[in-house]
Every structure is written in C-alpha cells, then in structure tokens.
Amino acid sequence: MQFKDYYQTLGVEPSAGDAEIKTAYRRLARKYHPDVSKEPEAEEKFKAVNEAYEALRDPEKRQAYDQLRARGYRPGDEVQPPPGGFGGGHGGVDFEEIFAGGGAGGGFSDFFESLFGHGRRGGGFGGPGSHGPGAPPRGDTRAKLAVPLESVYDGGSVRISVKGRMLDVRVPKGIREGQVIRLARQGEHGDLLLEIEYAAHPQFEVDGRNVIHVLPLAPWEAALGATLSVPTLGGRVEVKIPPGSDAGRKLRLRGRGLPGAQQGDQIVELEVLAPRPDSDAQQEAYAALRDAFGDGWRRA
Known part of the structure; x- marks a missing residue:
C-alpha cells in the first residue's frame, strides 16, 4: 500500500x-x-x-x-x-x-x-x-x-x-x-x-436546503452581460447574467435546490476570471483593453 x-x-x-x-x-x-x-x-x-x-x-x-x-x-x-x-x-x-x-x-x-x-x-x-x-x-x-x-x-x-x-x-x-x-x-x-x-461534488456545495454553484465568467461576460448554460441538479438551465456584474454577485434560481418541506434554491455565485492569452492577437486585445481603461476603473 x-x-x-x-x-x-x-x-x-x-x-x-x-x-x-x-x-x-x-x-x-x-x-x-x-x-x-x-x-x-x-x-x-x-x-x-x-x-x-x-x-x-x-x-x-x-x-x-x-x-x-x-x-x-x-x-x-x-x-x-x-x-x-x-x-x-x-x-x-x-x-x-x-x-x-x-x-x-x-x-x-x-x-x-x-x-x-x-x-x-x-x-x-x-x-x-x-x-x-x-x-x-x-x-x-x-x-x-x-x-x-x-x-x-x-x-x-x-x-x-x-x-x-x-x-x-x-x-x-x-x-x-x-x-x-x-x-x-x-x-x-x-x-x-x-x-x-x-458526497463531495465538483460543481455544487450545500447550504441547508440551498445548493451553491460558482460560475466562472470572462471579464467581457461580466461587463456586457451574457446568457449562459448553468448546471443544476435537475439539468442545465439558461441563466441571464446582467451587464456590469461584479465578482461575488449571487443570482438565485428558485426551486432548484434540495427538496424538502420547503424546497431549496440554487445560488449561482459569479467568479470573474481572466483567460490566459494563447496568441499574439489575444495579447494585443488585452493591451487594447489596458489602453482603453487605464487605471481609472479601480474603485477605492
């Protein structure tokens, strides 16, 4: 062993x-x-x-x-x-x-x-x-x-x-x-x-009767909004991401949690990730974003 x-x-x-x-x-x-x-x-x-x-x-x-x-x-x-x-x-x-x-x-x-x-x-x-x-x-x-x-x-x-x-x-x-x-x-x-x-699950955590799913977003999806397919215990559903969403924002899918006397919900927690550039064009796209936004986007 x-x-x-x-x-x-x-x-x-x-x-x-x-x-x-x-x-x-x-x-x-x-x-x-x-x-x-x-x-x-x-x-x-x-x-x-x-x-x-x-x-x-x-x-x-x-x-x-x-x-x-x-x-x-x-x-x-x-x-x-x-x-x-x-x-x-x-x-x-x-x-x-x-x-x-x-x-x-x-x-x-x-x-x-x-x-x-x-x-x-x-x-x-x-x-x-x-x-x-x-x-x-x-x-x-x-x-x-x-x-x-x-x-x-x-x-x-x-x-x-x-x-x-x-x-x-x-x-x-x-x-x-x-x-x-x-x-x-x-x-x-x-x-x-x-x-x-x-049992531990790679996509969900449990909080009481609620189920939590962390959804990774690209920066442009968080900024511009998007409609994405999200897993739930009952199958995948389409979820609209509002424009201007920050990391940590929570969206509630009612009735998608664990069953019981009071049906739980699924909480979709947004996680904003920056994809790693794999080409010169993607690197240039990041450089263009840097030049367009500068340092003024940071919030105190």
Missing part, C-alpha cells in the same frame, strides 16, 4: 485552512471533470482530487492523516497498516464508493480505505460498546454512507458491498445529512445502520 500526499494532490500547504482547501478542490474538480476536461488521464486525476478532498475536509479524517504523514512518509512509500486498519477496523462493512457527477465512478484507493475504513462495531460512533440515549443495540453495525447529491435531489438507490454481497440502498428524495437508514439483519451481528452524509 503506497502513501498518498493529499496536500500535494490539491496543491496546498499542510497549513492550509478549510476555505483554501475547498477553493483548490473546486478549481481542480472543474479542470479534470470527465464531462468537460481534455486533460490526459482526466478521470483518474478527478478521482484523486475527490479522494484528497474527502480526506482533508473532515476534521477527524484530516487529523488521522496528519498523524500518519508526520512519520515522514513520501508519495509512493510503502505503508504497512496495523491489523484492522488505521481507522479502527471496517466493522465488516466494505463500501463501493460512488463519486457524484459525470459518471466518474470507482472506489477510493487501498490507502484511503486502510486509513479511514467506513464503520465501527458495537454502540455507534463513540466507539465499541458505547451506550446511552439513541445508541444502537450491542451487535448492530453503524457506518456512514456518502450519497451523491443527484440521488438526494431525485431519490434513487446507492449500491454498497456488505461482506461481498451487493445491496441496493433506497435513498428517499430530500434525505438530510445525519438521518439513518436501517438495513435489517445486514450488520455483522444485527442490523446495519447507515448515517447519511452528502
């Missing part, structure tokens, strides 16, 4: 904060998304970026990874996990990981699985044998199930592997994070309790 440097994968320093890690993930996920990327080996790179983000976005996972990394491992070094894995064992449950969006399926690496695992035996997430209000009976198995946002939006099923058997778990439309799906007699010595979490 080879060590993976997740910070290197995302191109951030180990001291990076949550916001910096999230920004790096969004940038790379857009770059390598199999639906749009022309980069070599885009799908493999997309999976690597998703895996790195899954490890670093969760404080407990990140702490466990940092402790291992502090031992001086470098990418490609062989790592020998202790019996049961670094994360305290899988509790007899082995999930087939599903990446949201773009059909980029496939499991996390052996390194990720050995380091984190997916479930614990006994009384819940507090450790083996823990009891108290709401704790499952001794013998039940608890695990977390990362559900693609598309399945939360439409409802559907997620396929998992339990002791070598494939099971289709029905995901109710609009299910919330933290809710638990019980599979009777599918645990190691009892039921299997699956706590829902939302």
Whole structure:
C-alpha cells in the first residue's frame, strides 16, 4: 500500500485552512471533470482530487492523516497498516464508493480505505460498546454512507458491498445529512445502520436546503452581460447574467435546490476570471483593453 500526499494532490500547504482547501478542490474538480476536461488521464486525476478532498475536509479524517504523514512518509512509500486498519477496523462493512457527477465512478484507493475504513462495531460512533440515549443495540453495525447529491435531489438507490454481497440502498428524495437508514439483519451481528452524509461534488456545495454553484465568467461576460448554460441538479438551465456584474454577485434560481418541506434554491455565485492569452492577437486585445481603461476603473 503506497502513501498518498493529499496536500500535494490539491496543491496546498499542510497549513492550509478549510476555505483554501475547498477553493483548490473546486478549481481542480472543474479542470479534470470527465464531462468537460481534455486533460490526459482526466478521470483518474478527478478521482484523486475527490479522494484528497474527502480526506482533508473532515476534521477527524484530516487529523488521522496528519498523524500518519508526520512519520515522514513520501508519495509512493510503502505503508504497512496495523491489523484492522488505521481507522479502527471496517466493522465488516466494505463500501463501493460512488463519486457524484459525470459518471466518474470507482472506489477510493487501498490507502484511503486502510486509513479511514467506513464503520465501527458495537454502540455507534463513540466507539465499541458505547451506550446511552439513541445508541444502537450491542451487535448492530453503524457506518456512514456518502450519497451523491443527484440521488438526494431525485431519490434513487446507492449500491454498497456488505461482506461481498451487493445491496441496493433506497435513498428517499430530500434525505438530510445525519438521518439513518436501517438495513435489517445486514450488520455483522444485527442490523446495519447507515448515517447519511452528502458526497463531495465538483460543481455544487450545500447550504441547508440551498445548493451553491460558482460560475466562472470572462471579464467581457461580466461587463456586457451574457446568457449562459448553468448546471443544476435537475439539468442545465439558461441563466441571464446582467451587464456590469461584479465578482461575488449571487443570482438565485428558485426551486432548484434540495427538496424538502420547503424546497431549496440554487445560488449561482459569479467568479470573474481572466483567460490566459494563447496568441499574439489575444495579447494585443488585452493591451487594447489596458489602453482603453487605464487605471481609472479601480474603485477605492
């Protein structure tokens, strides 16, 4: 099993904060998304970026990874996990990981699985044998199930592997994070309790029932306005960008968020980017803009 440097994968320093890690993930996920990327080996790179983000976005996972990394491992070094894995064992449950969006399926690496695992035996997430209000009976198995946002939006099923058997778990439309799906007699010595979490998505973030999408704009699109095709969980829609839009402006697509008692909206946050000139003509076009606007466009 080879060590993976997740910070290197995302191109951030180990001291990076949550916001910096999230920004790096969004940038790379857009770059390598199999639906749009022309980069070599885009799908493999997309999976690597998703895996790195899954490890670093969760404080407990990140702490466990940092402790291992502090031992001086470098990418490609062989790592020998202790019996049961670094994360305290899988509790007899082995999930087939599903990446949201773009059909980029496939499991996390052996390194990720050995380091984190997916479930614990006994009384819940507090450790083996823990009891108290709401704790499952001794013998039940608890695990977390990362559900693609598309399945939360439409409802559907997620396929998992339990002791070598494939099971289709029905995901109710609009299910919330933290809710638990019980599979009777599918645990190691009892039921299997699956706590829902939302899988990281390269195009969307979740805020309550709202879904946030960051839309990159060229400077001329922001200045002159444009009509652009924007992804939503229900399919692409045409969105009018008002002329004179600044970076950070938010447009609301009502009813395009996660379903529930109160349907959420999709928030489209505008991000203005300057394309890199690839020809003399494009370089001259930038020079013409510089001469036309001068320094007076800056706002105090």
